[in-house]
Amino acid sequence: MSFASIYKVLFKRNSIFVGTVFVGAFLFQTEFDSAITKWYENRNKGKLWKDVKARIGSNGAEDDDE
Amino acid sequence: MLSNLIRSPITVRTLAKPVAITCAKLSTTQLINKSTYRTPDFDDVLKKDRNMDKSRVFSYFMVGSMGLLSSAGAKSTVETFLSSMSASADVLAMAKVEVSLANIPLGKNVVVKWQGKPVFIRHRTPHEIQEANEVDMSALKDPQTDADRVQNPEWLIMLGICTHLGCVPIGESGDFGGWFCPCHGSHYDISGRIRKGPAPLNLEIPKYEFAEDKVVVG
Numbered sequence: 001m002s003f004a005s006i007y008k009v010l011f012k013r014n015s016i017f018v019g020t021v022f023v024g025a026f027l028f029q030t031e032f033d034s035a036i037t038k039w040y041e042n043r044n045k046g047k048l049w050k051d052v053k054a055r056i057g058s059n060g061a062e063d064d065d066e
Numbered sequence: 067m068l069s070n071l072i073r074s075p076i077t078v079r080t081l082a083k084p085v086a087i088t089c090a091k092l093s094t095t096q097l098i099n100k101s102t103y104r105t106p107d108f109d110d111v112l113k114k115d116r117n118m119d120k121s122r123v124f125s126y127f128m129v130g131s132m133g134l135l136s137s138a139g140a141k142s143t144v145e146t147f148l149s150s151m152s153a154s155a156d157v158l159a160m161a162k163v164e165v166s167l168a169n170i171p172l173g174k175n176v177v178v179k180w181q182g183k184p185v186f187i188r189h190r191t192p193h194e195i196q197e198a199n200e201v202d203m204s205a206l207k208d209p210q211t212d213a214d215r216v217q218n219p220e221w222l223i224m225l226g227i228c229t230h231l232g233c234v235p236i237g238e239s240g241d242f243g244g245w246f247c248p249c250h251g252s253h254y255d256i257s258g259r260i261r262k263g264p265a266p267l268n269l270e271i272p273k274y275e276f277a278e279d280k281v282v283v284g
Contacts, residue, residue, distance in 0.1 A: 003120045003122070003123045004119045006123050007119060007122060007123050007126070010126075010130075011122075011123070011130075017130065018133075020130065021130050021133040021137065022137060024130075024134045025133075025134045025135075025137040025138040025141065026138075026141075028134060028135075028138050029138045029142065032138070
């Protein structure tokens with residue numbers, strides 16, 4: 001795709017340009033969110049509740065009511 | 067000398083006129099038009115077949131990316147403010163109550179607390195269901211069929227607050243075999259409908275749904 005055709009398809013009409021930006025913002029937000037969460041969980045592996053819960057195992061369930 | 071003195075004002079006058087006119091003409095645009103400044107000629111250092119497409123697409127892409135990031139930021143800011151207004155998780159957890167129906171024997175009442183209010187749950191016998199359905203609509207102060215008040219005729223679930231002044235009625239009493247409010251003597255039947263006394267409306271039905279052998283009120 002040449003640069004001229006990119007211009008024609010995306011940027012020439014303002015409605016399409018702005019629409020692309022908003023749709024892109026929507027997709028970017030979810031993408032960004034999941035990426036950050038993934039990174040955070042990877043960085044804090046072993047400290048998160050789901051890891052701790054798995055380590056405590058069966059005796060953790062008994063303490064639940066206390 | 068004398069002639070000079072006489073002539074001098076005339077000279078001044080004749081001189082003054084053109085000076086005034088030239089001053090009026092000296093606007094800035096005219097000065098610029100008169101300017102001898104010239105843009106240097108860059109032609110020999112510029113590419114002969116200059117293609118602007120790439121830089122134009124790049125510029126628009128940068129503008130669009132800026133818009134994308136700022137609109138995503140604006141969206142999440144608005145979302146943060148809106149979500150701060152909605153109910154928090156502990157409030158939502160308190161908003162519902164789950165009751166196991168398997169422990170309620172036939173013909174018994176259970177009172178549970180839901181959002182600080184009592185909720186009556188009655189496991190009705192077939193005889194009571196029949197009795198509730200046989201009532202003539204014209205005899206009711208607040209006409210409502212029994213089918214309108216129950217999802218499952220076996221289970222009557224309603225708010226235990228008298229519609230008169232908010233007392234809690236007593237179960238299995240009153241003239242109509244249902245509930246009786248001790249405060250001002252309102253009698254409710256086995257479908258929780260007002261039959262006698264000062265209360266204006268039937269006992270209120272909360273939102274509820276059945277899930278297997280449980281009922282979730284709220």
